[in-house]
Amino acid sequence: MNSKLLIFFLLISLSSFAQNDKQLVEKAMMNYLDALYDARPELIKESVHPKLNKFGFYREGKDKPFGKMGQMSFERLEKLAGEWNAAKKTISIPKKVEVLAVHDKIAIGKVSAEWGFDFIQLVKEDNKWLIINIVWQSPE
Numbered sequence: 001m002n003s004k005l006l007i008f009f010l011l012i013s014l015s016s017f018a019q020n021d022k023q024l025v026e027k028a029m030m031n032y033l034d035a036l037y038d039a040r041p042e043l044i045k046e047s048v049h050p051k052l053n054k055f056g057f058y059r060e061g062k063d064k065p066f067g068k069m070g071q072m073s074f075e076r077l078e079k080l081a082g083e084w085n086a087a088k089k090t091i092s093i094p095k096k097v098e099v100l101a102v103h104d105k106i107a108i109g110k111v112s113a114e115w116g117f118d119f120i121q122l123v124k125e126d127n128k129w130l131i132i133n134i135v136w137q138s139p140e
Contacts, residue, residue: 021129025099025107025122028129032120033095033113039088041081049123049130050074056118056136066137 028047035043054072059065072080085091096112107122107129118136122129 021107021124022099022102024129025102025109026097028122028131029097029099029109029111029120030095032131033097033111035081036084036113036115037091037095039082039084039086041078044074044078044081047129047131048074048077049125049132052077052132052134054134054136056116056134057138059138062139 031043031047035041035047052072052074054077055069056072057066057069059067091114093114098110100108100110105124107124109120109122111118111120116136116138118134120131121133123132124130
């Protein structure tokens with residue numbers, strides 16, 4: 001009877017650990033969105049790896065062609081977070097975070113925001129989830 005109880009508690013512990021990692025991945029991605037929506041660059045330092053690679057495609061409108069692929073560094077993203085919505089205007093398009101997969105040291109997710117869609121890769125370093133790669137495009 002004791003071994004069954006031990007296995008039960010072990011399974012519950014593992015399940016809550018996995019759920020906790022999923023929640024931490026979700027939080028890191030939401031911090032990224034909040035940093036830009038709320039002009040809070042300190043959230044970039046909290047949730048984005050300093051070796052960030054961000055690549056994306058922008059266009060002026062749905063009827064316009066996409067421009068060439070742009071690239072952004074951690075430093076530029078941090079600066080953008082303080083500038084993009086510095087006036088703190090209300091943004092009508094809601095933020096959305098989807099965690100697609102979480103493993104021991106890597107995770108992937110998708111965010112939808114006013115500027116479009118981002119696919120995000122995260123790494124777990126020192127027990128902390130950090131965004132390391134972002135690929136994005138303007139809305140379709």
